[in-house]
Amino acid sequence: MSLIHPTAQVDGGARLGEGVEIGPWCIVGPGVSLAEDVRLVSHVVVQQDTTIGARTVVHPFSVIGGDPQHGGYKGEPVRLEIGCDNVIREHCTFNRGTPGDRQLTTVGSNGLFMTGAHVGHDAIVGDRVTMANHATLGGHSRVGDRVFLGGLCAVHQFGRVGQGAIVGGLAAVTRDVIPYGSAWGNHARLHGLNLIGLKRKGYDKTAIRRLLAAYRELFEGGGTFAERLDAVEAGYADLPEIMEIVAFIREDGKRPLCLPGE
Template sequence: MTIHPSAIVDPSAEIAADVVIGPWCTVGPGVSLAPGVHLVSHVVVQQDTRIGDRTVIHPFAVIGGDPQHNGYRGEPVRLEIGHDNSIREHCTFNRGTPQGSGVTRVGSHGLFMTGAHVGHDAVVGDNVVMANQATLGGHARIGDRVFLGGLCAVHQNGRVGQGAIVGGLAAVTRDVIPYGSAWGNHARLHGLNLIGLKRKGYGKDAVRRLLAAFRDLFEGAGVFADRLDRVEADYADLPEIMEIVAFIRADARRPLCLPGE
């Protein structure tokens, strides 16, 4: 364990043997730092936060801060962060609220660029990239392998399905389907995340079928509910399309990000 003399570490914090805590860091009560965690310098881990193995946090990040919620009265709430994350300068990750789940959860292998914000009770998957100043409102749910462009904002309770990409400056007020590509202010759906699919190893034939299903769902004849039923029946062998169908059906109360709106 390496703790710089200028750092302040609460006696109740659980610090693994090989953690590095750089100059002018503050580690508060109820914090757990797993093996390999590195707080570079001037990092605040406020309280009641668990940070997973080998996560690196850069200067001036505030992790585990109080939720930005008018109803919060100091109740015990938490933040849980997975392993192998890179959290860059000035990021802010807030703990949960009693009105929500009480826990904000961030997955593993994420890259959170300068100024990214994760609001209270949010759930962030694995391999997520949040570019500079990307913002998640409270209770947002972000799937695995999502890319959120710089200065975009996901509205509170918003959902972005796994494998999706959101362009920079987008105001995401409606849910983005898995593997979707959304951009604009307010964000509109402009197709599938073809770059992400190719990087994941999808071949041309697989991409063509996914695009055909996308067109049948969003551009076909008839009302949307009927098209959803037809796509569910016609593309039952495609797990990605079944994930999109399940995503849409999972929360009918939420407005859906659609093409051409």
């Protein structure tokens, strides 16, 4: 059974799972699906064509599933899909996709989106992502699992931030950040690996030393970058994290890469 406050407005076509709570002055529009135990605290707008996974809590004045902020959008059917167990704090905005891309914005599970976080149209956000206050994702951006985005940072449209990376507060991310990287500054530069995140994930000192050695060989060694990339791929084939960094770099060679000292 769902609990709906008498001041809330819920479209007749919305689908509500067991235990859903819709608080005062919320609006739930057409094509919305709220899974079991979703809670809209109060003054939340879930505009339309949006799926929110189980046990996700959305706090006041957030607008979820709003129209994409794109000059070419003409009202075409597009969607937003959010996973389970997310906490979405006050004033967050998550936009639906656009017809020119995937027609879909996706957000994973177990995320924490602090006050004012923005997920732009067609973005792909992984699991266990933290976006601190007013962190912003431009349209078409991609963020891997377990990424931490600092307060007021901004990821440029089409930008990529690899799994396990950390981006510092106020950083302007105009170049892709490698998995497990630590980037900060304006514009953001790479300042090594996310050592705190690696330690929290359970890596021992030996594993971290090898990851650091591979990082230094890739970004600080001699020869061209392409030569160093080939050497690291050959020399650290037993390290899945390094292979993930190599694959990330090779995946889209046209995208500029966030590098140290630039």
